[in-house]
Amino acid sequence: MKITNLSNLILAIFCLVFLNSCKNEEKQSNSSSEENTEKEQVSAENTTEEVPVVLFFGTSLTAGLGLDTAEAYPALIQKKMDSLGMDYSVVNAGLSGETTASGLNRLDWVFKQNVDILVIELGANDGLRGVSLDETRSNLEKIIKIAREKNPEVKIILAGMQIPPNMGEEYTTEFRSLFPELAKEYDLELIPFLLEGVAGDSKLNQQDGIHPTAEGQQILANNVWEVLKDDVQ
Template sequence: MTRFLFFCLAASLFIYGCNSDSKNKSAASGDSLEAAKTKSASKKNIVFFGNSLTAGYGLDDPSLAFAGLIQKRIDSLGLAYKVINAGVSGETTAGGNSRIDWLLKQPLDVFILELGGNDGLRGIPVSETKKNLQSILDKVKAKYPDAKLILAGMQIPPNMGQEYTSQFRMLYADIAKTNHVQLIPFLLEGVGGEPKLNLPDGIHPNVAGHKIVAENVWSILKDQL
């Protein structure tokens, strides 16, 4: 009888210990999840708003595009920023101007505007491209006046004529100066026109090309963080 009572008591203690351990693990797991949520919520948002260049067109893994590489750089430095890739292949400045209102429903702290390349390739009047880019910046500033703004400059081949090509190149510097925003002079510096750094279409960077583009962006972005 005594032995039976001993086993009952031992079993009760074992069950209590398991339940207690389970509760402790559950509580710890809940605390960890809550901490992860808090950490994520405390991060500031960097939005890359662009076309296929930002989206990583043609890459097997879109995270290897320059925006994804910027996130990896930020993580390696322990900076509290989250990159949001808002690139859409084929986007023009007109399309971006229509889309920006929806995007601004989420908070942002740094805004990188990368649009206009498709306008240039289609020969859209420079004045129209300039108006759309200005409108996008105005909407961002109105919604988030404290956000840091960066404009990615673009250049195009002289297919549309020297005058158009020159005007197109200059419009980015003009907009950056007018709005007092940081300018990446030419997003594809060191990549554009280099076959080994681009996909077979000769327009979109390959993995190696995106690494260089990421450095072009980081050289301007790092001082804003």
């Protein structure tokens, strides 16, 4: 009986030690698991950290109509920033045929992502269609205000535009003045004329005489960069 009781006692002690050992291993495993989870969360936060976004919101000039997307000036700007080691993401939100009115209606899509720098290239199609200058101005003002509501810290660059004198001298002159006036009123940075050095040069435009060739797009990129560079350094 004594031997049996001693065996039982030894067995009981062994079981107790074994159970305690299992509990300690479980605690260590849980602690390690929690630590790994925390590390994974930190890692995930680091890898999903948002890169500043430069969004080009415009017409076929921005979209690069007739060219590969990689030849359009937004892509050239991205290439420029990459070569300089600037950690920015460029979004080309150009759409052929876009007017200020249709652009205004498209803002919800544009601002599904955070936008740090917004380059507005709109108005050319309004001018070519003879849209009321009051309407064009109003639409651009609304776009500017909505952009600032979405992100009060957003930097806005407005691309100036000019049109041929088809609509008459008064309309053409007022259209050209519209962009610097808006830039001054809303404290925007202004690209004086997006097509400077390209407009009217048959060698730098496609057969339609309106849309730049790949070489012309490089000049547009330079025109944009002269203003944009101060905002990304």
